[in-house]
Amino acid sequence: MKLSECKHILRFYGVSSVENYSVMVFEWAERGSLRQLYEQKDIQFHYKVRIALEICRGLIFLQCADILHRNLKCENILMTESLEPKIYNFELACYTNDENNTSLSIDSESAGDILPWLAPEILTNSQYTIQCEIFSFGMLLWELTFEKIPYKGWKAEKIKDHIMKGERERIIFGALTPKIYQEGYKKIINDSWKQNPQERISLMKLLDMLEGLYNSIRRMFNDRALGLLPDKTLDLNDDLELPDEDISPVTQDSKKKDHKKIWSRFNVKNNNKILKYWKRKEKEI
Known part of the structure; x- marks a missing residue:
């Protein structure tokens, strides 16, 4: 509680109970x-x-x-x-x-x-x-x-x-x-x-x-x-909305094809969360 007086330290709100487990509740970052x-x-x-x-x-x-x-x-x-x-x-x-x-x-x-x-x-x-x-x-x-x-x-x-x-x-x-x-x-x-x-x-x-x-x-x-930072790489943890046209120089010959023919989607379960991924199909590259 003493640390919570400073805005540059993660704020502690208290202790709660979730499904019979005691948990500490903190500020969301x-x-x-x-x-x-x-x-x-x-x-x-x-x-x-x-x-x-x-x-x-x-x-x-x-x-x-x-x-x-x-x-x-x-x-x-x-x-x-x-x-x-x-x-x-x-x-x-x-x-x-x-x-x-x-x-x-x-x-x-x-x-x-x-x-x-x-x-x-x-x-x-x-x-x-x-x-x-x-x-x-x-x-x-x-x-x-x-x-x-x-x-x-x-x-x-x-x-x-x-x-x-x-x-x-x-x-x-x-x-x-x-x-x-x-x-x-x-x-x-x-x-x-x-x-x-x-x-x-x-x-x-x-x-x-x-x-x-x-x-x-x-x-x-x-x-x-402030806060608008460009990605370093493609974030695969997001549910991607891919464009209908692929403008990659590697696949310019396929840019009029539907993106679902070039990309396949699959889900991965991790810590009770469903992560959605897109993967380029090898045969279309």
């Missing part, structure tokens, strides 16, 4: 996790900066409430329809003044889920502090910026050795990121994941830098289109 969003949609750079800024505000609220999240990554940020991030999944959270709960054990099963975002001092069984949280936030910013899991495909020991040596993921911006803002954003990430915890930037300083970056870049974009 239409777009799913931030990881799902960047995998499915093209997120413009100014949206990413705004998302980062609002996550930072949520972390400052947690700091003021003496709470450490301890599992920051895009998978644990939910997104509303209007692209408002909501920090959630407090399964590993603890109070900063609880000495019995600030250490974070990493077993072989959980290593792949949390290791890429962890600060180097945690890998030596040190206490989890606000500096560790800031490091993880820096890794979250990298993940959001480049839209992939840090050190994806690496084994746990290789990741540990890499981090302990002071090495990090590479920061190489693509052509779609405005060059005039690349250095500022790069500095934000680099200042968050410094090897020495005491040298890492504070959350308040991070907030100032992100606000300055966002205020300077937002004028270049149309905020009226």
Whole structure:
């Protein structure tokens, strides 16, 4: 209930009973996790900066409430329809003044889920502090910026050795990121994941830098289109309405044929939901 005071944290409404099971009722976030969003949609750079800024505000609220999240990554940020991030999944959270709960054990099963975002001092069984949280936030910013899991495909020991040596993921911006803002954003990430915890930037300083970056870049974009993100790929989970004409260069010779002759429809049951798919028939390609 204390966390529900912040709009950048997923709101908790209470406990209910469904079919004799006790369930927790939370605010609805239409777009799913931030990881799902960047995998499915093209997120413009100014949206990413705004998302980062609002996550930072949520972390400052947690700091003021003496709470450490301890599992920051895009998978644990939910997104509303209007692209408002909501920090959630407090399964590993603890109070900063609880000495019995600030250490974070990493077993072989959980290593792949949390290791890429962890600060180097945690890998030596040190206490989890606000500096560790800031490091993880820096890794979250990298993940959001480049839209992939840090050190994806690496084994746990290789990741540990890499981090302990002071090495990090590479920061190489693509052509779609405005060059005039690349250095500022790069500095934000680099200042968050410094090897020495005491040298890492504070959350308040991070907030100032992100606000300055966002205020300077937002004028270049149309905020009226907020939330209208183009798909990265065809979303097969939707009930598709296919056009009567297929204008694909691969099937131009078939574009006057009925789409049901070119595409076949099938259903898949998943978690008591019926997912509807369309599949191109091989003989028509």
